[in-house]
Structure formats: C-alpha cells, structure tokens
Amino acid sequence: MSRPFSTAMLLAAGLGKRMRPLTDIRPKPLIEIAGKPLIDHVLDRLAASGVEKAVVNVHYLAEQMEAHLAGRQHPKILISDERAGLLDSGGGARKALPLLGKAPFIVCNCDSFWIEGPQNNLEALEAAWDPERMDILMLVAATATSVGFDGRGDYHLDSAGLLSRRRENETAPFAYAGVLLIKPELFEGTREIFSLNRLFDAAETKGRLFGRRLDGIWLHVGTPEAVGEAETKIAQSMVE
Incomplete structure (x- = not known):
C-alpha cells in the first residue's frame, strides 16, 4: 500500500529520565510493551500504512x-x-533533513502508542492533510480517555480542526499524541538545538496548526508505572 507520506522521522535519541530505572541499562525505545519494544510498535504501524523509509535519531x-x-x-x-550531543526534538529533525528529503514527512515520538479504534489513525491523519491550509497537522488525544496521562492537556481543538495551545493556568481537553505531519521548509532559519514547540507556536500564530482527534485509546507510556497500565489496557481490549 502506498501512502501520501512515505517518509517518517522517529525521535528516539532522548535519555528517558522519567523511565528510570528501566532506562538505566536500555534506551527507552527498547522497553517492551506487550512483548514488543516500543519502537517496533511504532515502526510496525508505519510499515502497515505504507511508509517506506524511517529516519531514527540515536544518542x-x-x-x-x-x-x-x-x-x-x-x-x-x-x-x-x-x-556528539542531543539537539532536542526540532534540532534532531533539522539535522536529519538531508535524509528525509524535500517532501512533507511524518514525525513520531518513539513512544507514540495507542489502541486503534475503528479508523486507522495514520491513514485518517494523512487523508485530512491539506497543504494549502496547513503547515503542521498533529494527532491529538482526548485526555479524559487516555491511559497514563495525568497532565492538564496541551491544546483546544475547534470545529474546523484548528489548534490553540492552553494558557498557563488553564486545562485543555486534548494532548499531543506524538505523531504529526510537517513541511520541511518550516525548519529554514532555525537553530541547531531547539524544540518542535517553536514550530508549533509559529504555525498556530499563522492559523496553520491543525489537529486530528485520535480514534481509539492513547497510551501515554512515560513512567515505569505506565508500562503496567498500558499492558493491562491492551489485555482488556483483546477480550472486549
């Protein structure tokens, strides 16, 4: 199956500090969930959707x-x-641009993990992509139904799909689920080390940051405790 987005960037270079002690002897992407390393869950999903090339950063x-x-x-x-040194999420993608090519590409966190609903989320995200209106299209998950997430949310999502970041003392109903589509030209003029959040905010200011709601259950695997929570939810989903 050939998909509109044939190339992906996997952000896998981080230290995984919140996952200690599990990450004392292995990188976070190699921690197993339901018998499979996190990064293989991501790569298998990309492969099933027709992604042909994945660039993985390592540190x-x-x-x-x-x-x-x-x-x-x-x-x-x-x-x-x-x-030689961590470059943060934006810097990591920027360094990899010669490998990624000039077309828009997928960016995935190494722990982008969910139980799929009736609709394939990668295919739905790609189908919603409109380069005339969008610079970035991210997959967002409802915090109320997510597993392992205890934050205050990241974004509000309006009826047109536009995203707006929550204010400092506010709660938002959606969290960034760790997968997005992005145009490579957004990296022009950026620093060597920077967070993708800078590009998110710039796109939002221009009215070109959009979101697609995840269909299914997002599993936020950020701590050792969350590993067990995710495995329990996966086991439940198999018998429901």
Whole structure:
C-alpha cells in the first residue's frame, strides 16, 4: 500500500529520565510493551500504512539502538547520529533533513502508542492533510480517555480542526499524541538545538496548526508505572 507520506522521522535519541530505572541499562525505545519494544510498535504501524523509509535519531546507548534496528527491512531504516550531543526534538529533525528529503514527512515520538479504534489513525491523519491550509497537522488525544496521562492537556481543538495551545493556568481537553505531519521548509532559519514547540507556536500564530482527534485509546507510556497500565489496557481490549 502506498501512502501520501512515505517518509517518517522517529525521535528516539532522548535519555528517558522519567523511565528510570528501566532506562538505566536500555534506551527507552527498547522497553517492551506487550512483548514488543516500543519502537517496533511504532515502526510496525508505519510499515502497515505504507511508509517506506524511517529516519531514527540515536544518542543514549546508541549502539543498542543500531543493533536492534540493523535487521529491520520495512520500513527501511536510516540512522541520524546524535552521539556528539542531543539537539532536542526540532534540532534532531533539522539535522536529519538531508535524509528525509524535500517532501512533507511524518514525525513520531518513539513512544507514540495507542489502541486503534475503528479508523486507522495514520491513514485518517494523512487523508485530512491539506497543504494549502496547513503547515503542521498533529494527532491529538482526548485526555479524559487516555491511559497514563495525568497532565492538564496541551491544546483546544475547534470545529474546523484548528489548534490553540492552553494558557498557563488553564486545562485543555486534548494532548499531543506524538505523531504529526510537517513541511520541511518550516525548519529554514532555525537553530541547531531547539524544540518542535517553536514550530508549533509559529504555525498556530499563522492559523496553520491543525489537529486530528485520535480514534481509539492513547497510551501515554512515560513512567515505569505506565508500562503496567498500558499492558493491562491492551489485555482488556483483546477480550472486549
């Protein structure tokens, strides 16, 4: 199956501090959920949606990541090496641009993980993409039905799909689910080290930051406790 977005960037270079002690001996993307490393859950979903190439950035315990990914055929894996220093989410994607190409691409956190609903979320996200109106289109999850998320939310989503970030003392009903579609030209003139949040805010200011609501249950696997919560929810979903 060929999809409109054939290339993805996986952000996998982080230190995984909130996952300690599980990340004392392995990088977070290699922590297993339901018998499979987190990064393989993401890559399998991308492959099933027709993504042909995935660029994975590495830093912490990079040799483990490279060894694990060496045998992967679908999607094809390219490594963006950040051993010299972490570049944050935006800087990591910026460094990988020569590998990603000039077309819009998918960005995934290595723990972008959910139980799929009736509609395939990657396919729905791609179908909603409109480059004439959008610079970024992100998958957002309802915080009320998410597992392992105890924050105050990230965004409000209006009826047209426009996103607006919550104010400091406010609560928002949606959280960024760790997957988005983005235009590479947004990285022009950016710094070597920066967060993708800068691009989110710039797109929002221009009225070009859009969201698509996740169909299913988002599993926010950010702490060791959340691993068990996610596995319990997966087991429940298989018998429902």
